Amino acid sequence: MADQILHSRADGTISKYYSHVKQFKEFCSKHGFQAYPAFPIHVAMYLSELIDLHKSDTVVSAAFYAIRWLHEINDLTDPTKNAIVIRMLECAKRTNSKPVQKKDVLLPEHLVKLCDLFSTTKDIIVLRDLTMILLCFAAFFRYNEVSDLRCCDVKFFADYIEVFVKKSKTDVYREGKYVVIAKGVTSACPVSMLQRYMNCAGLCSNSDMYLFRPACRSGSRCFLLKKDKKLSYSRARECIVSKLKLVAPDMNLGTHSLRASGASAVANAEGVSERCLKRHGRWKSDLAKDSYIKDSIQKRLSVSKTLML
Incomplete structure (x- = not known):
């Protein structure tokens, strides 16, 4: 059943989430925090660190949704629903976002x-x-x-x-x-x-x-x-x-x-x-x-x- 739950998302999405979850676990291990179930303040601190490292808003968003996915598939309380965590995501979108440069159109x-x-x-x-x-x-x-x-x-x-x-x-x-x-x-x-x-x-x-x-x-x-x-x-x-x-x-x-x-x-x-x-x-x-x-x-x-x- 666990394998079937993992297949509820595309393989590429799962691979991306695994990568971000691994980085979040390393952050928690480094600071002596509990990775899951994670406390909202620790998730907010992790997103804050990504923002300070000038990671793009897409990287911060991917980390946010990877942590949400980790808790949802384990039926744990979701820390990303916390107001502070959500504000950190909004901060990344405002401060670290880059203007989209679309490709030119051919005739x-x-x-x-x-x-x-x-x-x-x-x-x-x-x-x-x-x-x-x-x-x-x-x-x-x-x-x-x-x-x-x-x-x-x-x-x-x-x-x-x-x-x-x-x-x-x-x-x-x-x-x-x-x-x-x-x-x-x-x-x-x-x-x-x-x-x-x-x-x-x-x-x-x-x-x-x-x-x-x-x-x-x-x-x-x-x-x-x-x-x-x-x-x-x-x-x-x-x-x-x-x-x-x-x-x-x-x-x-x-x-x-x-x-x-x-x-x-x-x-x-x-x-x-x-x-x-x-x-x-x-x-x-x-x-x-x-x-x-x-x-x-x-x-x-x-x-x-x-x-x-």
Whole structure:
């Protein structure tokens, strides 16, 4: 039953909580305090120390919720509900928070220009990187969603593809989601690029291997490694950003730029309902969706234009 209780949260969350609980226990051991059940004043002192060390508000928040989790799963009195502890968390948010620097938004024209540069290439590494870029842009994928894709998760139809996302950040119960992407008419068509990549790499649509794997270059030859291992985030980010910098050298870009860019491009266009936009991006609330979208200057000006002044 204890193991089942631990599985009430995602593995990544549990791993993060374990780390923060370990640090809190070390703090308590150093000062001769009892770690659990912990006294509220000791928790407040620990958060105060983190603030004095200029830890970011996200670190302080993670420690706060890790201590809460530790007491909840052991059915102990929760010290984080104490008013002083809560005030220390609020203090961290006010004094140690850093302004969010969101990535710049790409336009579809950027991707068309990028794909035009490699319109005749058969280099598997280039095609792999371009395919990831286009899928993230067209399907609003996070990197972990596209990196987890296997060949059998993609189904080709006459004028679109259907991609099965087995798990995502918003899919907490791992029910899976189907995302459809229409076939385009430019060199940046994600369906055509995916077909080019799979054909050149020798990937079968019924294979259970990862779609995007590490590749090796030997002289003029380039091929995917046979080991069923997905591409690491650090390597993927390096490849994706280097390609995007070819057409947008002055922009602040990252892997998450593509999800925000695709969503912004659709939101600023006409004719797509909010419901379909939310479903395509797998957002559960308007608040989550709106945080990704950057309104165009034309959309923003339309507010004051309606005043007819």
